[in-house]
Amino acid sequence: MTKVLMIAFMMVFTQNYVLVQFLAICPFLGVSQKFDSCIGMSGAVIFVMTLASAVTWLIYTYVMVPLGLDYLSTIIFILVIAALVQFVEIFLKKFIKPLYNALGVYLPLITTNCAVLAVTLLNISEKYNLLESCVDGFSAGVGFGLALILFCGVRKALERAKPPKSWAGLPITLVAAALTSMTFMGFTGIADKLFG
């Protein structure tokens, strides 16, 4: 149980995918302009990451390892994720309309979000079990959402600032991202103290 809590805490704060590990930078910088799209995107990422973690773990353990195909994990996982995202989209559209309306726009964008593939590959290399993998996927998604929503607020404040001409736009946004990620460095070491 402690291990599960520790994974959750680390994925959200100390090992945050966006602000510490440089994963999923594209959506982080691309979507963080509007608060609504931040919420939608985070929801979709949390959903897909949790599901993808569970599905890829099951496929890896019960299909790929017995057949000796574990060296093909990159190819198989990306195809599984692509198929899964399409399937989820169709399923939600047919059966759970409200959820589809909330997340549908963002689902096709997720297939090649590098954080999803990363979380499935890391679950395997860290040798997590099924529960730990699911928690890992879920909390990595939460961490992504947290970073996205925090940064959305930073960008709102940034709009009022007047940087030098050549720094305007993306460069100053990246500097703001640097400062935001610096705040997350404050969490370093807490996990060890908390969970011993």
Added chain:
Amino acid sequence: MKQKNSKWKILTNGIFKENPVLILLLGCCSVLAISVTVSGALGMGVAMTFVLVCSNVVISLLRKVIPDKIRIPCFIVVIATFVTLVQMVVQAFLPALYDALGIFLPLIVVNCIVLGRAEMFASKNGVLDSLLDGIGMGLGYTLVIVCIAVVRELIGSGTFYGIRIIPEGYQIGIITQTPGGFFMFGAAMALLIYCLGKKGRHFDPRIGCDGKCGNCGFNCENREDNIKLYENQAALEAAAAADEKEGSAV
């Protein structure tokens, strides 16, 4: 002569005019993460160039065979094959580099540069042109990542390719960590805008793919339209329907 000239143009296009990292703004994740040491950056550049060249050539060869509707999954399979190949070779012969690159080596699969070039260039052009485009884009990527790595390694660790230049105790360690990555990339971008501004060219970089890296090639050409498209509910429904069709084809 003219023929030769156009080939040269395709090659240099990726290095300067359409540099994948600084101008097209594709694949920033690995640039930010790996540009900590020059040796790691060089390794990543070589791996990326290899995957780009091979996937460009194979996709260009298969461009008439691949059905249009399922082209993206087909591209991904081709790219993933070469990435797995690189992964195995690096793991077997260069274990230090394998550890340095970590998760970012398999993540070349979802790197927008490779998929973007497959979609934008290789699926529409001949084999030789695609080969040159792959080399050019790979070199452009390597150039940028190595340049950023030189600065970051020098300031952050005081070394150049592992050789100590600034005495111990005078480094700014944070440059090698995550904030330094963001900051250095921002600084490189600002420098580029400044230089282009001097030459009288206006350049407003924007990460326009909105995370739709899978369809990057398409979206990057029509960034503005796409942003509007996604705000427009009616167009959105149509796009979802098209995607569903593609899904059932898969």
